[in-house]
Amino acid sequence: MSEEKKKALFICLGNICRSPIAEGVFQKTVNDLKIGDKWEIDSAAIGGWHVGNPPDWRALDTMKNHNVPYNNHCRQITKEDFNYYDYIFGMDEANMKDLNKKAPKDCKAKLLMFGDFDPQGDRIIRDPYYDSDAKGFEKCYQQSVRCSKGFLDHLEKES
Ligand code: 4NP
Numbered sequence: 001m002s003e004e005k006k007k008a009l010f011i012c013l014g015n016i017c018r019s020p021i022a023e024g025v026f027q028k029t030v031n032d033l034k035i036g037d038k039w040e041i042d043s044a045a046i047g048g049w050h051v052g053n054p055p056d057w058r059a060l061d062t063m064k065n066h067n068v069p070y071n072n073h074c075r076q077i078t079k080e081d082f083n084y085y086d087y088i089f090g091m092d093e094a095n096m097k098d099l100n101k102k103a104p105k106d107c108k109a110k111l112l113m114f115g116d117f118d119p120q121g122d123r124i125i126r127d128p129y130y131d132s133d134a135k136g137f138e139k140c141y142q143q144s145v146r147c148s149k150g151f152l153d154h155l156e157k158e159s
Contacts, residue, residue: 003038005037005038005039005040006038006039006040006086006087007039007040007041007084007085007086007087008026008039008040008041008042008085008086008087008088008089009041009042009043009044009077009081009085009087009088009089009109010022010023010026010041010042010043010044010089010091010114011043011044011045011046011077011088011089011090011091011095011099012043012045012046012090012091012092012095012125012127013045013046013047013094013095013127013129014045014046014047014049014050014074014129015043015044015045015050015055015074015075015076016045016050016053016054016055016056016059016074016129017055017056017058017059017127017128017129017137017140018059018091018125018127018128018140019043019044019045019091020043020055020059020063020070020072021055021059021062021063021068021137021140021141021144022043022089022091022114022125022140022144022147022148023041023042023043023070023072024063024068024069024070025063025066025068025141025144025145025148026039026041026144026148026151027039027041027068027069028067028068028069029145029148029149029152030148030152033152042072043072044074044075044076044077044078044081045074045075045076045077046076046077046095046098046099046102047076048076050074051074051075051076052073052074052075053073053074054073054074055070055072055074056129056137058128058134058137059137059140061134061137062134062137062138062140062141063141066141068141077099077102079102079104081109082102082103082104082107082108082109083104083106083107083108083109084108084109085108085109086108086109086110087109087110087112088109088110088111088112089112089113089114090111090112090113090114091113091114091115091124091125091127092113092115092124092125092126092127093113093124095113096111096113099111114143114144114147114151115143115147117146117147117148117150117151117154118143118146118147118150119146119149119150120146122143122146125140125143125144125147126139126140128140
């Protein structure tokens with residue numbers, strides 16, 4: 001019997017820094033655990049400024065440094081996403097506010113802050129876009145690794 005895939009969408013303001021890293025890391029985490037076939041994963045932006053673009057070069061460099069494959073391009077979240085995905089993750093409080101504002105009344109997806117699954121309790125995945133270096137991107141990567149495992153552990157306990 002084929003089980004329906006679980007669907008997760010990672011959101012940030014621009015979809016060129018944090019959510020591509022979160023998407024790539026979560027995909028790699030499930031692939032490494034040999035449960036990649038059980039998941040459908042994507043990322044999207046709150047705002048439309050970078051639609052069609054690849055991620056910021058610092059996000060791509062960070063993923064390359066950690067052997068995280070990434071080939072996706074920016075898109076903006078749609079109304080349909082809220083009833084298609086099971087889980088929609090924001091990176092900070094502003095993302096959560098925007099998601100809650102955009103969500104339809106009968107929203108199927110659970111709107112969750114990715115950082116709430118960090119076992120180290122570092123809740124906010126800070127926007128590194130305006131930084132003058134790539135350190136914030138590395139930090140986002142490290143948080144995404146912990147949160148990906150933390151969320152999967154949470155689902156195991158729930159089931
Ligand atoms: P992200 O970072 O939300 O982590 O992708 C940003 C990228 C672009 C902009 C803001 C945040 N922007 O205003 O263009």
